[in-house]
Structure formats: structure tokens, C-alpha cells
Amino acid sequence: MGRVEFVGVGKQYGDSGAGAVQDVNLTVEDGEFLVLLGPSGCGKSTLLKMVAGLEDVTSGEIYIDDRLVNYVKPGDRNVAMVFQSYALYPHMTVRENIGFPLKMHKLPKAEIDRRVTEAAEILGLRDLLDRRPEQLSGGQRQRVALGRSIVREPAVFLMDEPLSNLDAQLRVQTREEILKLHARLGTTTIYVTHDQIEAMTMGHRIVVMRSGVVQQVGKPQFVYDHPANTFVAAFLGNPRVNLQTGAIRLEADIARFEQGEVSFALGPALSAFARSAGDGAEVALGVRPEDISVEHAGSRKHEHDALVKLPATITLVEPVGSDLYVRATTGTMEWMARTEARLPVRTGDEVTLMIDLTHAHLFGEDGMNLEGAAG
Amino acid sequence: MGAEGRALARDPQPKPGRFGGKSLYTIAIYVILIVAVFISLLPFGYVVSTSFKSTMSLFSYPPDWLPENPTLDNYRNLLNRYPFWRWLFNSFVVAGSVTAIKLVVDSMAGYAFAKMRFPGRDALFLVVLMSLMVPFAALLIPTFIIIRELGMLNTYWGLILPGLASPIGVFMMRQFIESLPSDLENAARLDGCSEFQIYRRVILPLIKPGLVVLGVFTFMTQWTSYLWPLVVVTKPEMATLTVGVRSLTSTFTQDWGLNSAAAILSMLPTILVFIFLQRYFIAGSIAGALKE
Amino acid sequence: MQEQAVTQTTRPRALALSEEEHQRLQRRYQRRRSLTAYLFLLPGAIFFFAFLVIPILLLFFYTFNNGGIISEREWVGLANWRNVLRDDLVITAIKNTVVYCLMAIPAVFVISMVLALVLQQAARGGSAFRSLLYIPTLAPYVVAALLWQFVVHRDFGILNMILVEFGQEPRNWLGSPDLALRSITMLEVWRGVGFWTLLFLAGLIGLPKELYQAAAIDGANAWQRFRYLTIPLMRPTFFFAVVMATIWNLQLFDSVSILTNGGPQNSTVTVVWYIQQTTFAYTDKVGFGAALSFMLLLLILFLALIEIRLLRKR
Incomplete structure (x- = not known):
């Protein structure tokens, strides 16, 4: 399961409006791959971090599987996140990195081993399990970060521009891998990007944001064909409309x-x-x-x-x-x-x-x- | 490691015409360094030499650099007639305890200041910064009175506790921890870590170089501390090395050989520790702590 | 066309909790987080209060009293302050301490900066030189003072041996009022060079290399790179160094206490030495010492804040 609902969600930083989010209303269905798209500073990452619990919600309510999570600690929300920087623990091996969330949730050792092995199998990391992050290439680090989030079998994956640190070729390849992974696991995914190609190719639906306000929600082709306003029309499509x-x-x-x-x-x-x-x-x-x-x-x-x-x-x-x-x-x-x-x-x-x-x-x-x- | 590599990288293709100037430059650099090291170490040489001299040959003029009849009498004398081992032990207990406690306490406070959000954080940190300017020497009297009221004169706690107040470690730790990417603790938070687990399992392992710097710095400060032990200790068996070694001189005549032997023995542990850990000292780690 | 082009502004469900309820829960959530932070600060705060804040307050209280260490404490009002301001030796102590700082800090900084620059250039053996240069800093003052006696001793000190070698008169480095403070300064500089060299070197290593490459390509020579890149880029390090050096050096005590004990003719009396003497040596002028301590506290705060102001501005 993994249904995420945003009810009138807003975020304000002090008195300035920078990076703020206003009145977001949205339901992410179980198993859906939803892409948050917009230029930098549009509030898409803030919205994602509010789901994760890394940012406080200043107004409105966020539900994960009908549970109000506004005041639930990040670790108890049953969500996993892949960071732009991968955020791998430099002092742990790949095996320890992937197993870390399970260890923190006090799973038995045998179960941790089983799940880590399974995740490594899926992601082709079996031979790298005893290396440290510094010994891995960018693409491999990316896969370890994915591994760390899938072992938990969370209700929701949150991905914050996970491909932006990869070179163009690897980006296309990893994009496919993430889609395959999603097809295999069927876990609800909220994916933040500023790259319209990623949004168009990956999202079941995309949410276009600007200055903290949702501009349009819809299937990628529909949004492309029927932009709600000039901003959406201009943001999608290359060369520009x-x-x-x-x-x-x-x-x-x-x-x-x-x-x-x-x-x-x-x-x-x-x-x-x-x-x-x-x-x-x-x-x-x-x-x-x-x-x-x-x-x-x-x-x-x-x-x-x-x-x-x-x-x-x-x-x-x-x-x-x-x-x-x-x-x-x-x-x-x-x-x-x-x-x-x-x-x-x-x-x-x-x-x-x-x-x-x-x-x-x-x-x-x-x-x-x-x-x-x-x- | 990589010394040649770095030298090459700096100047990949020395221009033929400047080659002579280049090597002259290199020679100048090493001349300066050797002179500086010579001046730094010369007095030590004198002391080492003196520590092996017999009382008879001490005042020969001009003094010999190498003792004619090297003897271990001074060392034997020191270890047999004075509680030198006790002083050494006391210094270890005091410096070791202060260092261990400060590493934990300061890194915890540094983590809170660097990464946590709570009301009053900036104001409190300003207080920490301001208190860097408070000279310990000025607080000698009230600190003495507090320790006396606590009944801690001539005790280890009396020697240790005042050393724990200095906020410079909090400042250093905060600077180190702040330079760690926030994504790491956020990832740990999502992985189900409590704040203490984040501190213990993510932050601490990653600031090891900073801990070593703070540790060595604190240990050395305590090891060489003189004013406070002088004030708080009156019993010879509670004296630290500095006070103990000083007491060797307080009689009317100065036994140079004995003093020299004590000087050598009391410095040996710190020099060993420093040489063992000095690589951490550079590694850009102090620099990291200094960025505003 | 079933899908709407414009965003759905309709809420998927009504808000479950009232505004007040949310505020209450949010406060509780944030309070728990703040509490964790305060718990992390607590151990440090205890030591900070017990041995820094309370002593400062106590010190202020004791400036209006006398006795308290050997004899009974008694309230004397402003008498201590009057005495401190009238005492000739206080003036001497402050003068000596400031003169010492003005000699020691520039000297140790210039030498250390030169050595740091030189160390940075040394391709081989840099770390060995670094360690060797740091060894004097590791010497406790009792040891450093002993070492220094071998240097400045009238009869068999190294300095006088050199002077004699060059046909000069040997001097009484510690015994003459003109030279004693300078001898102390030499010791402090000798002992401090290792520390500051390491600090400056760390600062130098942290400077961005690309800027130097760019400057070299632009044709800047070594001096220009030093003048226009190193000096401005090292500002944060210098800033820290100057403030800390002032704070530490104004507390000069150990070497004075061991080498000259204030003499000869009070030429090496420093503020901290005087505090220690009035309070813990033969006299029991605790209140006087407290008032003097408080003056030192104010003096250091004052000088440090002036430095921060001056250095911040430019």
C-alpha cells in the first residue's frame, strides 16, 4: 500500500516567501509514479521533504495510507528517500549501507542478510558488497542508494533528482532501471526533477509547479497537449513553444x-x-x-x-x-x-x-x- | 606518499632557462627549514646531554656537548628519590579524563549547534563565542573557592572539572560537523535513527579527524597546564608532572642533571603521541574548523 | 476530453483537525525536537555554568569583599577597586603585559607565517619538519623554562657563548631589568612558533588551488600571488589567530613564575602573576586579586572586541 494525500498543504519560511509551498491538494494513488516538475526554487523539493518529514508542514495535512503524518518522525513514516547526493554513509561498506535502515529498525540479522542479498541481486551489486562508497562509480553509488531504500519495503519511495549527478548516457540507462524497478515492486513513487524528459518518460502523472503553486496535474502527454497556462506551455517542450x-x-x-x-x-x-x-x-x-x-x-x-x-x-x-x-x-x-x-x-x-x-x-x-x- | 607526485603536479615542465633558479629556491627553502628546526631543537639537545652528565662534569667550562662519562645517575636518582611515576600517573589521569569527557561533551553540543533546530540556538552560540574570550586565569579565585566548597582540593576531580568549562571545543566541533552534508543525517533520520543514533553512528565516525585534533589539543593543554594544579594541589602525591618537576627546583640549589632527566621523561609521552597522530593535524582539518 | 486542463483545486478530503488542534500538535512535535537538542547541550551546559558563568558572578561578588581563602570573608565595598586603581604595581603589570604582547605576537606571527609558506613549498620531508617544529610547543612550561635557562644562563647559556664567540660582553639575560622581559618573550616565541606555523599551514593548504593556477596563467609573480591572493584569502585564519593570540598572551604567567618570578625589580610582573601572588602566595588579598582579575577580564574582552571590530570592517 502507499497512498499519499496532500490536503491544503503549505510551507512558509519565516516571513519571506522563498521556497514556500502554497495550498497543495493532490492524491498520489497506490502504485503510482508521480513526477514533481518545475524550475529550481519552485518548491518541489520542499514538498517532497515534507512527505519525508525533513521539513515541517506549516499548514494543511499530509496522509500516507490514511494516516496523518504531519507529526510523525521521519523514520516512522514508512517512506524511503533517494537523495540527489545519494547520501551514502562514507564509513560503511555497501553491505552496511544497504542494511543500515533494517538494523535501525531492529530486524534479525538473518533477515537483514537475506534482504540485502536480494536487493544486491536485483541491482547487480553482488560483487561490490564489501566496497566503500568512495570506491564506487557514480552509477554504482546511485544503485546502492536505491538498494538502501528498497530493502525497507516502504510504502512510498521519494526520489529527489536522483539522476542529476550522472552523465547523460548513464542517466538514460538508470532511468530505465528505475522504471523496471518500479514495475517490479509496484511501490508508490514521488519523483522530483527539473528535467522535462525525465518527467515525460517516467511519470504516470506529472505535477508542474512554479513559485510554490501547483500549475497543473495530469498525464504527461495530456499536460503537453493541453497546458493549463503559458508557464506550463513554455516549461514543457524543446525548443520552447x-x-x-x-x-x-x-x-x-x-x-x-x-x-x-x-x-x-x-x-x-x-x-x-x-x-x-x-x-x-x-x-x-x-x-x-x-x-x-x-x-x-x-x-x-x-x-x-x-x-x-x-x-x-x-x-x-x-x-x-x-x-x-x-x-x-x-x-x-x-x-x-x-x-x-x-x-x-x-x-x-x-x-x-x-x-x-x-x-x-x-x-x-x-x-x-x-x-x-x-x- | 605522493610527495613527488605533488611536486610534479606543481610544475609539470620546468622551463630549461629557469632550472638553476628553481634549485636555488629549493635550497633556500631547506636552509630556512633546517635553521628553524635547529633553533627549535637546540635547547633539547643541551638538556638531553645534561641529563646524562654526572654532577661533577656539569659545570665544566666551556660546556661539553657530549658528556664525557655518560651516566644514568640522574634518571635513577629521579625515579628512586621522588614520586616521579606517581606524578606521571596523575598527569595521565587528569589529561586523559579531561580529553575523554570533552570529546563527548563538546561533540554532542557541537552537533546540536550545527545541525539541530531549536529556539535560542543562535543566541546560545553567541554566548559560546563570547565566552571564548574569558581568560581562565581571571577565574582562578572563584574557581578555587568553588572547588574548595565542593571538597575537591587535592583530588583528581578538583584537577579535572575546571578544565571542562572551556568552550573552544564546542566551537571547533560545531565547525567540523556543520561541514558535513545535511543529506547524511537526513538519510539516517529516514532510516529510522534517533538523534542520538545519528550522532553515534553517522556523525562521530565522520568527524574522526576533528576529534583527533581536539583530543590532542586538549590533552597537550592539560599535560602542560601549570597554574591550576599549582593552586589546587598541596599534597606532593597529588602533584601533576608540571608541579612535581617544578618542585625539584624549589630548594636552594638547582640540580641541573636531575631537572634535565625529569624534563626528558615528562616530555617523552607527549612527543610520542604527537608523532603518532600528527598527520591528522594537517589534513585541512584545523582549517575546516576556522571557517566562519 | 475527460481530464481537466486546469489543476484540481478541490481537496481530496476535508481537513481532519482544526487549526487550534494543529497548532497544539505542531508545538508538541517541535518541543520534543527542541528537547532533544537541549539534552545534547546539557552536559556541556553544566560545566559551562559551574566553571565559567558562576565563577564570573562569584568573581564580581568577591571584588567587594576581602578574605575568603585563608581568613574570613568580609564586605569592604569599593575598597578593592580603589586600591587596584591606585596600585603602582598594577600599572606596571598591565604595562609589562601589553608590552610583552606587542613584542611577542607580531614576532611569532611573522616567523610562523614565513615557516608555513616555506613548509608549503617543501616537496619532500614537509611532514617531518612540521613535526620537529612543533616539539617546543609540546614542552610544558616547567620544561620549557628549564630549557631556556640553558639558553640564557649567565654562565653557561648558549646565547652568551655565542656573544663571547663574537667578542661581545656576556649579558645577564634574566637578571637585568632591561632584558628579562625580552628573554621571556624569546621563550614564548620559541615555544609558540610550532603551533602557529601549523595553524597557518592548515589555512594555506585550505586555500583554493584553482585561483593560484589562474593567477599564474594571468602572469602574477610569486610576490603578487602572495600579496593579492594569500593575504586576503588567509583573512579568516589571521582573524582567528590575532584574537586568540591576544586572549592567550594577555594571560602570561607560567614562564614568568618559573623563570623570574616577577623580577628583577618588577620588570617581569604580569597581571596574572600579580593575581596569583596577591591571592595564593604570602598575602591573602583575595578581594584585591578578584578586582584585578575582573579588570583583566574586562581588558581582554575590550581588546578582543576592538580587534573583532577592526578586522571585520576591512
Whole structure:
């Protein structure tokens, strides 16, 4: 079991608001892999530490399996944590490190040995059991830290940016290992990261946070496709989403988006949301770079009513191998397009941008997605 | 270990033109060091030599560096006629007890100041810092009166207790412990450790170098302490080494040979301890304790 | 589209406990944690109070009394303070102590810093030299004083042997009022160099190496690196060293008591020596000693705080 509930959870440090958390309401289901995502200082680690008991909760209640844990000592909460620094005890061997929580919970020696051996087996640490942390590589230390948390068979795993000290290749590999481990043990996991790739690939659901406030909770793809506000839209996705500010012009059956000299129709779906904002409303239009391409001889021709064609001048071409990032300007608008690699374009070329608004979003003046407001 | 490695790392490719200057520089360094060591140790040489001289040859002029007829008389004399072993034992009991108690007490307080949250922490630590400035010598009179009221004159406790008040160890320990990553104690907290278990099983093993520094420092201070034992001890059998050795001189004539033998014997234990533990002294550990 | 784009602000359940109940529980939880901290401080606090705080208070009380060690204690009001401020020997003691500090501390710091820098440069045998240099510090004062007699003795001391060798008159190092305090200072410097060298060396080793490499690449020569990197970076160490050295050296007693016992002609009378004499030697002027002790306490606090102010500012 391992159900974690946050009821109006807040954290305040003295009078300043730094690192604080405000009114978090959330249920982490048993067996779920939940990712807390956000820039540094957004309060995600604080939230995790409140579950662990390393930080006091200043308001609200946290439940683990229906038990109020606000005032339960960290060691009695039945949670295990993997730290960014791994926090292995330097003076103990791998075996002693992994067995330490069991020893502290006064398990019999034979049982400790059995569980340590089992964990070492799962994590491929069998040959390293008598080494000390300083003799291990970063990846091995990471696995010892995982081992120390799984032997306890806790209700919840808490992981605080566990991959950020690994190099890129090892990070991908360890990511898979953690997912395999989760599939095998099925233990509820709350995972903190600032890396959107980790969040997208690992989380059953992700929680996007900013300045201590939860911005959005949902399945990774859903959050990506339906960002609640401009912050979430901009935080997820690489290169960043194109956000153009402009005004709505309502016409008989369609809405137009207008910025300076440039103006175009928004297509039926967006028009419905635009209508709810009203004529002349200031909005931001969000278009993902992958929904923009540069028209060329091989472009797929099927036009539809959510496709906008704009003449533009290319200002920057960045090949990243698999894709080509193209920056182009139209009037006062600047667009980033993610197009197919090897497209023969150069800086200064006059081209036509094909902007597909099917997955585009309109954000109101408060930054909130209008599709939410329209219901 | 690694001495050559470090030398190489410092200057991987000595420029050919500067090679001569480089070796001159090295020579200068060693000349300075040898002179300094010579000055530091010269008086010791004199004392060692004197301790083997017979009373007859003591005042030959000019003095000989090497005794003509080396004799162990002075040592025999010291050990047979004076309770030297008793003094040595007393010094060990006092310095050892103060050191052992201070290591425990100061590391506990240091842990609380470095890692725990409680009301009044910063104010209390400021008091500790302020009290570093209190000279023990100024508290001689009231401390004497307290120890006398407790009936502890001429006792080990009377010698030990006042040595435990000094807060410098708390300060050092706090600096050491603060430099340990908080993740470690947090991990231990989650692993089910009580605060005392964290202290005992995680903090203490990790500050061993700091404990050695504080231990050696405390032991040496107590071993060489003179003013307090002089005041609190009046019975010869409770005298510590410093007071005992001093009492050899308090008669009208000074027996140089006897005094020298006593000096050598009373320093031998500390020199051995220091040489054995000195590597801990550097290891950047004192520096760690000094960072504000 | 079943999922909502916007965050659920609805609570998964109602708060189980009232605000007051939470505050009560939180206070209890934090109080238990604070209690643990106080328990960790308790043993140290007992010694701290019994042998530091209470003695300070008691000392203050005794400055208004006389007797108490051999004779009965009696209240004398401000008499001790008046006597201390009028006593010529107090002035001499303070003067001698301060003069001693002004000679000893700069000397020992300069020598120690040079040796620390040199030790840092020594590729081989550094640790052996380090240990050998520390040996004088290990000598108890009774031993150090004995050793020093071999150095400054009028008839067979090393110093006079050297002087004679160079055709100079031998001097009475401990017996002449002009030289006695300097002889004491030499002893203290000789004994202190090992300790301060080790401390400075530890400070030097702790300095960031990258800065030195960067400076060397930027073309800074050894002197410039010392002047613009080492000196400023060593500030915390110097800061600590100056304050502690002042506190310790103002308590000069052991070597004076053993070598000269204040003489000749009071030229080596120090504050602590005078306290010890008035209280525990032939006189029983406890109150006078207490008042003098309290003055020493204030003097040290005053000087240390001035140093902290001056050093913090820059």
C-alpha cells in the first residue's frame, strides 16, 4: 500500500516567501509514479521533504495510507528517500549501507542478510558488497542508494533528482532501471526533477509547479497537449513553444488573430475559445515548433482550415541532426520551427511558414488556457 | 606518499632557462627549514646531554656537548628519590579524563549547534563565542573557592572539572560537523535513527579527524597546564608532572642533571603521541574548523 | 476530453483537525525536537555554568569583599577597586603585559607565517619538519623554562657563548631589568612558533588551488600571488589567530613564575602573576586579586572586541 494525500498543504519560511509551498491538494494513488516538475526554487523539493518529514508542514495535512503524518518522525513514516547526493554513509561498506535502515529498525540479522542479498541481486551489486562508497562509480553509488531504500519495503519511495549527478548516457540507462524497478515492486513513487524528459518518460502523472503553486496535474502527454497556462506551455517542450501576443478580431463565423500588420484566421476550434474571450481581447497564441514547417517542393499539400500560411524571412538555421530548427520573422512576429533535417534553407531566405493551429492554444490575459475557461 | 607526485603536479615542465633558479629556491627553502628546526631543537639537545652528565662534569667550562662519562645517575636518582611515576600517573589521569569527557561533551553540543533546530540556538552560540574570550586565569579565585566548597582540593576531580568549562571545543566541533552534508543525517533520520543514533553512528565516525585534533589539543593543554594544579594541589602525591618537576627546583640549589632527566621523561609521552597522530593535524582539518 | 486542463483545486478530503488542534500538535512535535537538542547541550551546559558563568558572578561578588581563602570573608565595598586603581604595581603589570604582547605576537606571527609558506613549498620531508617544529610547543612550561635557562644562563647559556664567540660582553639575560622581559618573550616565541606555523599551514593548504593556477596563467609573480591572493584569502585564519593570540598572551604567567618570578625589580610582573601572588602566595588579598582579575577580564574582552571590530570592517 502507499497512498499519499496532500490536503491544503503549505510551507512558509519565516516571513519571506522563498521556497514556500502554497495550498497543495493532490492524491498520489497506490502504485503510482508521480513526477514533481518545475524550475529550481519552485518548491518541489520542499514538498517532497515534507512527505519525508525533513521539513515541517506549516499548514494543511499530509496522509500516507490514511494516516496523518504531519507529526510523525521521519523514520516512522514508512517512506524511503533517494537523495540527489545519494547520501551514502562514507564509513560503511555497501553491505552496511544497504542494511543500515533494517538494523535501525531492529530486524534479525538473518533477515537483514537475506534482504540485502536480494536487493544486491536485483541491482547487480553482488560483487561490490564489501566496497566503500568512495570506491564506487557514480552509477554504482546511485544503485546502492536505491538498494538502501528498497530493502525497507516502504510504502512510498521519494526520489529527489536522483539522476542529476550522472552523465547523460548513464542517466538514460538508470532511468530505465528505475522504471523496471518500479514495475517490479509496484511501490508508490514521488519523483522530483527539473528535467522535462525525465518527467515525460517516467511519470504516470506529472505535477508542474512554479513559485510554490501547483500549475497543473495530469498525464504527461495530456499536460503537453493541453497546458493549463503559458508557464506550463513554455516549461514543457524543446525548443520552447512560440507565444505570440495579439488581439482577437471576431468575424461572422471565424475569429482572427492580429498582431501589428499581421493577421490570420484561427480555424474553427480556436475560434470557439476566442469567441468566449470576446472581440478585441488581448491573448497569447501558443504554437509548438513542431507544428510549424517551411513550405518546399516536397511539402505535404493537404490543406485544412486550421493551417495558416505566412511569408517569412529566415534569421537562423540550427541543424541538430534529427531535426532542423529554423527561426523566421514575419512583421513583428518571431517563430521557431522544428522541421525535417536536411531542408535546403539558409539564413536570409524568403520562405512561406506553414503553421498548423490544430494543436495550438489561446491564453487569456491572465495566462490561463482559454480552453479550460470554455470548458 | 605522493610527495613527488605533488611536486610534479606543481610544475609539470620546468622551463630549461629557469632550472638553476628553481634549485636555488629549493635550497633556500631547506636552509630556512633546517635553521628553524635547529633553533627549535637546540635547547633539547643541551638538556638531553645534561641529563646524562654526572654532577661533577656539569659545570665544566666551556660546556661539553657530549658528556664525557655518560651516566644514568640522574634518571635513577629521579625515579628512586621522588614520586616521579606517581606524578606521571596523575598527569595521565587528569589529561586523559579531561580529553575523554570533552570529546563527548563538546561533540554532542557541537552537533546540536550545527545541525539541530531549536529556539535560542543562535543566541546560545553567541554566548559560546563570547565566552571564548574569558581568560581562565581571571577565574582562578572563584574557581578555587568553588572547588574548595565542593571538597575537591587535592583530588583528581578538583584537577579535572575546571578544565571542562572551556568552550573552544564546542566551537571547533560545531565547525567540523556543520561541514558535513545535511543529506547524511537526513538519510539516517529516514532510516529510522534517533538523534542520538545519528550522532553515534553517522556523525562521530565522520568527524574522526576533528576529534583527533581536539583530543590532542586538549590533552597537550592539560599535560602542560601549570597554574591550576599549582593552586589546587598541596599534597606532593597529588602533584601533576608540571608541579612535581617544578618542585625539584624549589630548594636552594638547582640540580641541573636531575631537572634535565625529569624534563626528558615528562616530555617523552607527549612527543610520542604527537608523532603518532600528527598527520591528522594537517589534513585541512584545523582549517575546516576556522571557517566562519 | 475527460481530464481537466486546469489543476484540481478541490481537496481530496476535508481537513481532519482544526487549526487550534494543529497548532497544539505542531508545538508538541517541535518541543520534543527542541528537547532533544537541549539534552545534547546539557552536559556541556553544566560545566559551562559551574566553571565559567558562576565563577564570573562569584568573581564580581568577591571584588567587594576581602578574605575568603585563608581568613574570613568580609564586605569592604569599593575598597578593592580603589586600591587596584591606585596600585603602582598594577600599572606596571598591565604595562609589562601589553608590552610583552606587542613584542611577542607580531614576532611569532611573522616567523610562523614565513615557516608555513616555506613548509608549503617543501616537496619532500614537509611532514617531518612540521613535526620537529612543533616539539617546543609540546614542552610544558616547567620544561620549557628549564630549557631556556640553558639558553640564557649567565654562565653557561648558549646565547652568551655565542656573544663571547663574537667578542661581545656576556649579558645577564634574566637578571637585568632591561632584558628579562625580552628573554621571556624569546621563550614564548620559541615555544609558540610550532603551533602557529601549523595553524597557518592548515589555512594555506585550505586555500583554493584553482585561483593560484589562474593567477599564474594571468602572469602574477610569486610576490603578487602572495600579496593579492594569500593575504586576503588567509583573512579568516589571521582573524582567528590575532584574537586568540591576544586572549592567550594577555594571560602570561607560567614562564614568568618559573623563570623570574616577577623580577628583577618588577620588570617581569604580569597581571596574572600579580593575581596569583596577591591571592595564593604570602598575602591573602583575595578581594584585591578578584578586582584585578575582573579588570583583566574586562581588558581582554575590550581588546578582543576592538580587534573583532577592526578586522571585520576591512
